[in-house]
Amino acid sequence: MTDGSKNHAVADVPQGNTEEEIRQFIGIRFGTELYGIPIEKTREITKPLQITGIPGTLPHVKGLMNLHGEILCVVDVKILLNMGKTLVTEKSRIVVVKTGEGPVGIFCDEVADIYDILTKDIEPPLSTLSKEMDVSMKGQTQTRDGLMGILDIEKLLMKQEEES
Amino acid sequence: MRDVYESLIIPLSIIVILNVALFILIKARVLQRLSLSKNLIAVLLAVTLIPVICIVVVNERKISSILFTEICEKLVSVGRTRALFIEATLEEVKLDTESIAKNWIVMEVLRQISLEKTSKTDPNFSTTVKNAQGHLNRIATTKGYDDIMLISAEGKIELTSTEHSAEVGFDVSSDDYFKQGKEKTYFTDLFYNKFANNNLMYVVTPCIDAQGRFVGCVIVEVGMRRLYNVLADREGLEETGETYIVNREKLMVSESRFLKDTVLRVKVDTLGVNEGLSGKSGVAIYPDYRNVPVFGSWHPVKYTNWVLLAELDEAEAFAPVGINRLYQIVLVAGAIVMVVIVAIFSARATVRPVHGLIAVSEYIGKGDFSHDITIQSYDEIGKLIKVFQYMVENLRLLIKQTQESISRISSVSVEMLSSSEEQASGSAELAASVGEITATIEELSSSAKQVAVNAESVAKIAGDSELTGNQGKESISESIHIMEEIKETTKDSMKKVASFSEKSQKIGDVLSMIREIASETHLLALNASIEASSAGEYGKRFSVVAAEVRRLAERTKTYAEEIKNVVSEIQASTGAAVLSIEQSVKNVDKGVGVIRGAGQAIDSNLELIEKTSGASRQIVMATQQQRSATEQVAATMKEIAEVVKQSSIGLKQFTVAIADLNKLADEFKEMVGKYKT
Numbered sequence: 001m002t003d004g005s006k007n008h009a010v011a012d013v014p015q016g017n018t019e020e021e022i023r024q025f026i027g028i029r030f031g032t033e034l035y036g037i038p039i040e041k042t043r044e045i046t047k048p049l050q051i052t053g054i055p056g057t058l059p060h061v062k063g064l065m066n067l068h069g070e071i072l073c074v075v076d077v078k079i080l081l082n083m084g085k086t087l088v089t090e091k092s093r094i095v096v097v098k099t100g101e102g103p104v105g106i107f108c109d110e111v112a113d114i115y116d117i118l119t120k121d122i123e124p125p126l127s128t129l130s131k132e133m134d135v136s137m138k139g140q141t142q143t144r145d146g147l148m149g150i151l152d153i154e155k156l157l158m159k160q161e162e163e164s
Numbered sequence: 165m166r167d168v169y170e171s172l173i174i175p176l177s178i179i180v181i182l183n184v185a186l187f188i189l190i191k192a193r194v195l196q197r198l199s200l201s202k203n204l205i206a207v208l209l210a211v212t213l214i215p216v217i218c219i220v221v222v223n224e225r226k227i228s229s230i231l232f233t234e235i236c237e238k239l240v241s242v243g244r245t246r247a248l249f250i251e252a253t254l255e256e257v258k259l260d261t262e263s264i265a266k267n268w269i270v271m272e273v274l275r276q277i278s279l280e281k282t283s284k285t286d287p288n289f290s291t292t293v294k295n296a297q298g299h300l301n302r303i304a305t306t307k308g309y310d311d312i313m314l315i316s317a318e319g320k321i322e323l324t325s326t327e328h329s330a331e332v333g334f335d336v337s338s339d340d341y342f343k344q345g346k347e348k349t350y351f352t353d354l355f356y357n358k359f360a361n362n363n364l365m366y367v368v369t370p371c372i373d374a375q376g377r378f379v380g381c382v383i384v385e386v387g388m389r390r391l392y393n394v395l396a397d398r399e400g401l402e403e404t405g406e407t408y409i410v411n412r413e414k415l416m417v418s419e420s421r422f423l424k425d426t427v428l429r430v431k432v433d434t435l436g437v438n439e440g441l442s443g444k445s446g447v448a449i450y451p452d453y454r455n456v457p458v459f460g461s462w463h464p465v466k467y468t469n470w471v472l473l474a475e476l477d478e479a480e481a482f483a484p485v486g487i488n489r490l491y492q493i494v495l496v497a498g499a500i501v502m503v504v505i506v507a508i509f510s511a512r513a514t515v516r517p518v519h520g521l522i523a524v525s526e527y528i529g530k531g532d533f534s535h536d537i538t539i540q541s542y543d544e545i546g547k548l549i550k551v552f553q554y555m556v557e558n559l560r561l562l563i564k565q566t567q568e569s570i571s572r573i574s575s576v577s578v579e580m581l582s583s584s585e586e587q588a589s590g591s592a593e594l595a596a597s598v599g600e601i602t603a604t605i606e607e608l609s610s611s612a613k614q615v616a617v618n619a620e621s622v623a624k625i626a627g628d629s630e631l632t633g634n635q636g637k638e639s640i641s642e643s644i645h646i647m648e649e650i651k652e653t654t655k656d657s658m659k660k661v662a663s664f665s666e667k668s669q670k671i672g673d674v675l676s677m678i679r680e681i682a683s684e685t686h687l688l689a690l691n692a693s694i695e696a697s698s699a700g701e702y703g704k705r706f707s708v709v710a711a712e713v714r715r716l717a718e719r720t721k722t723y724a725e726e727i728k729n730v731v732s733e734i735q736a737s738t739g740a741a742v743l744s745i746e747q748s749v750k751n752v753d754k755g756v757g758v759i760r761g762a763g764q765a766i767d768s769n770l771e772l773i774e775k776t777s778g779a780s781r782q783i784v785m786a787t788q789q790q791r792s793a794t795e796q797v798a799a800t801m802k803e804i805a806e807v808v809k810q811s812s813i814g815l816k817q818f819t820v821a822i823a824d825l826n827k828l829a830d831e832f833k834e835m836v837g838k839y840k841t
Binding site: 024026039040042043044045046047093111113114 | 690
C-alpha cells in the first residue's frame, strides 16, 4: 500500500521552501474541462441526492439537498461559467465546499482525481481572460490528465451574490 | 355653175365610176387571178392614179381656161388700146385738117383761086399764097405730116406745103377722095403715092367760107410711120405677139413681125379680119395669115375701113400649160414609180410570210415537220403564221409522242413476247412442279402412316412412365420423414444456446455490481483523502493509503469493464448462434416443403403421362384424317396440273398474238418514222 517516493515527497513538504511546497487539488470536470479546487477548501464529495428546487432563486442555484441531516445549497457552476446546464448522470458528483457563509454543494459532471501540484508549477491566469473569469481564476497548471484551471470558488460564488 | 359642174361633179363622178369598176373587178375575183403582189400593185396603182389623173386633167383644163381668158383679155386690151390710139391719132389728124381748112389764109387763098380766079402769080395775091404756103409748111413740119395740099373747088391741086411740088396743078377732081372730101372730112385708105414714093393716106376735108361756099379741099398726107411706131410696140405681146392692121381689101396695112415688106402686098383672109370688117370686135383662136393657129382679137378702126388685129401664137400662149402639163406628167410618173415601189415592197412584205408559209406547208406535205416559220409579222397573215406555227408544233409534238408511244408499244410488245414466252416455259415448269408436289404429297401420306405408328409407340411408353412415377412418390414421403427428425434436433440445440445466453446475462449483472462497488470505493477513497488533508501532517500517511485505495478501485473498475466487454461479445455470438439455428430450422422446413413439392410434381407428372398417352392416341386419329386430306390434295393437284396444261396452250396462242402485235407495231413505227420532227 505504501510507496517510498510518495512517502518521501510527503515528508519533504514541511522542510522545503514555499517554491517546493506541494498543494493538493481536487480535479473536477465541467463537460470535458478540468478545473481544480484546493483540497483544504473542500469538506467532502457525495453523489447527488434528492435536490429540491427553490422557486424564485437565481438560475445557477439548483436547489437544496439534505446531506446527513444538514441542508446544503447546491450551485451549478457551469451556468456561472456560461458553459450550459449540468445534467445528472452516473458520474455526476457534488463537491461540498467550505465558504465563509457555510458549506455549499458544487454540482459537477465528474470528479477526476486528486492532484499533487508544486506551487511553482502554477502559472498566473492568462491575460486574455475576461474580467469576470479573471476574478474567479487563480491560475492554471499541467496535470497528467491535461491542463487544469484553478478556481477561486469563494470569489466566484461571492461575485454572483454581489451581482444578484 | 358650169364651172362647178366641170371641175367638181364630173371628175368626182368619174372617180366614183372608176372606183366602182375597180370594186366590181375585185368582187368578180378578176384580180385574184393575178398573184397577190401584182394584185396589190394593180389595186394601189388604180386607187392612187384615178384621182390623181382626174385632178391633173381637171386642173389642166382649168388652167387652160383661165389662161385662155387671161390671154383673151390681154389681147383685147392691147388691141383696143392700140385701136384707140390709132383712132386718136386719126382724130388729131382730122382736127388738124379741119383747123387748117378753117384758117383764114387758107380759106382766102382757096376763095381767091376758086371764086375770084385770081392767078397765083398776081402780085397782090402771091404774097398771100406765099404766107399760106409758109403756114402750111410750118404745120406740116411741126405735126410731122408728109404734106398738106390745098385743092381748088375744081379739083386742082393749087398749093402744097412743100415748095415746087410736082403735084401742083394735078387734077384730082375725078378721084374718089375729092368727091367724098367735098362733103365732109374723109380718110382714104393707104395707097402708094408715086410722087412721095411711099404708102400714104389722105385726110380730105372741105373748106367752106363764111358765106357757106365751097371753096376747095384741104388734104393732109399722113405717113404711116407714127402708126407703125404704135403697132410695132411689142410690150405685152411676148415672143410671138403682134398687132397689125388690115384694110378692106384684106391687105396688110402695117408691117408684119414675121414677114418683110408686107404693106399692101400680103392678103389676110382670116376669121378675125372678116369679123372685124363686118364691124364687130371680138376674140378667137384661128389660123392666121401664116396658117399658124393664133389667139386673135379684132377691132374695127373708126374713120377708116381698117381692122386692127392683135394676135398671139397659141403655142406660146399655151406654153405655160404645156410646161405645167410636163410637170404634172413628171409628178404623176413619179407618183406611179413611188406607188409601184411601195406596192412592190408592201406586196413583198405581205407575200413573203405567205411564201414562207407555202414553203413550210410544202415540207409538211412531204411529211417533214422539222421546219419552223420564223417570219415576224403582226397582221392577219402574222396571226395565221402564229396559228400555223402552233399547229406545226402541235403536230410535231403529236408525231413525236406517237413515235415515242409506238416505240414504247414496240418495246412493250417485245417485252410481252419474251415474258409470254417465259410464262409458257414457266407454266411448263409449273406443270413439272405440280407433278413434284403430287409426288411429295404421296410421300407425305406415307410419312403420316409412319407418324401414326410412332404415336402408338409413344402411348405405350407413357404407360411405362406411369409405373416409375408411383415408385418416386414413395421415396419422397420417406425423405419427408427424415427431414422432420432433423428439424426436431435443431430446435433442441437452439434451446441449449438460449439458456447459455441467459447465464451470460447474469454474469453481466454481477459485473455491474462490481463496478458499482468500485465506484463507491473510489468515492470513499476521495473523501478519505480530503479527511487526511484536513488532518494535516498526521493525515499524510492516511492520505497515501487513500490514494492507493482510490487506484485499486479504479483498476477494479477497468477490469470489470473489460469482463463486461467479453461477456457482451459472448452474448452477441450467442445471439448469432440462435439466429443461425433458427435459420437452419427454417431451411429444414423449406426442404420439407420442397420435397413435398417434388411429391406433387411427381403426381402432376403422372397426370401428364396420362395426358400424353391420350394425346398420342389423338395423334393416331389425326394422322389418319391427315392421310385422307392428303389424298384429297393429291386429287386436287391433278386437276391443277390439267388447268396448267390448258393455260400453257392458251399462253402459246397469246405469244403468237403478241408476236403479230409486235410486227404491227414495227410497221407502224416505220410508217410514223417517215415524219421528220
